[in-house]
Amino acid sequence: MALTLRQLEIFLAVAETGHVTTAAKKIYLTQSAVSMAISEMENILNGPLFDRQGKKLVLNDRGRFLLPHAREILNKVRNLELLLSEPEDKIVGTLHVGASSTIGNYVMPFIVSAFIEKYPDAEIKLIVGNTRQIEERIEEGELDIGFVGGSVQSDRIQVKPWLEDRLRIIAGTKHPLAKKEKVTLKDLEEARWIIREEGSGIAEIFENVIVKKLPKLNVFLRLGHTEAIKKAVEAGLGITCLSVLTVCREVQQGWIKVLDVPELEINHRLSMIMRKDKLKTRLLSEFMNFCEVVNECCQAHQTCFTSPNQLFELLTQPEEASVAQ
DSSP, X not given: OOOOHHHXXXXXXXXXXXXXXXXXXXXXXXXXXXXXXXXXXXXXXXXXXXXXXXXXXXXXXXXXXXXXXXXXXXXXXXXXXXXXXXXXXXXXXXXXXXXXXXXHHHTHHHHHHHHHHHOTTEEEEEEEEOHHHHHHXXXXXXXXXXXXXXXXXXXXXXXXEEEEXXXXXXXXXXXXXXXXXXXXXXXXXXXXXXXXXXXXXXXXXXXXXXHHHOTTOEEEEEESOHHHHHHHXXXXXXXXXEEXXXXXXXXXXXXXXXXXXXXXOEEEEEEEEEETTOOOOHHHHHHHHHHXXXXXXHHXXXXXXXXXXXXXXXXXXXXXXXXXX
16 A cells, blocks of 8 residues: 555644644544544554654654655645646636745735735735744745745755845934934944844844944843834833834834934845745746836835835836736
8 A cells, every 4th residue: 555645644734733633623634534544654654653642643753754755745746736727817826925024024915915906816825934934934845935034044945136125223212322313333332232033034134244243232132023122122122123114104103213323234135935846836926026026116116115005005006017917
């Protein structure tokens, strides 16, 4: 007897959830059907794939060896199904998109909204994480395409430069540095800093650019979400470095201030990433083209860099949307 694709799908569901009950609900099978499929797989492969710890199933060394191969096989089959079943005259289907925090929370929702407005039969499922998490999901085949602000390590992933982002030093309006017309590097070194967690693109830039210029810098607090950092800065707990795309509303409302630091202006490229062996469906190709239009809009209209709302307005204007055709 040979392994089936359905068995691999069941194995993957159990591996990801750790419970037969949860896996059964995820793939719409009964608990007994899931248990039987795992038992049959273990018989075929001459040994267990999981360690039983009470009601929880944890992958053993054999299961961990099988996991990436199962994902690889199912991903290739899914690609083939998408390519062979898509209509020739319509943009339809479901696209799994990943984005690091800044892009996922402040840019991609506007892009997805404009794209769905143009192609109402398409569905975009957006996952937000830090750069490391998105890279891992792209490599494992869970996501079709990703958008990140940090560097990518895997040689199985293709990286394409996308938007240019502007990072600036931010302080609360009552912070002493907010009252200075020009801020020096010495001022920054004496301040308390609040920064993103390791694994994020912003944290990587912080370490590679700011820390090199300010080796004695005082990191007071690390937080896992940009909104939490903005609130902490607004409350006067310290200063930070963030994309201007994330703080346009707070700056306009006068809650926080972008500091003028002539010696430290940071621009960097956001990237579009996908597996090198990824087959491009019509939907994926059209979404990539649409995201290139976003880049063209931002090059032509610099306001895109400071307000995602203005980006959305540009994308939904008929003359701009026609570029994506």
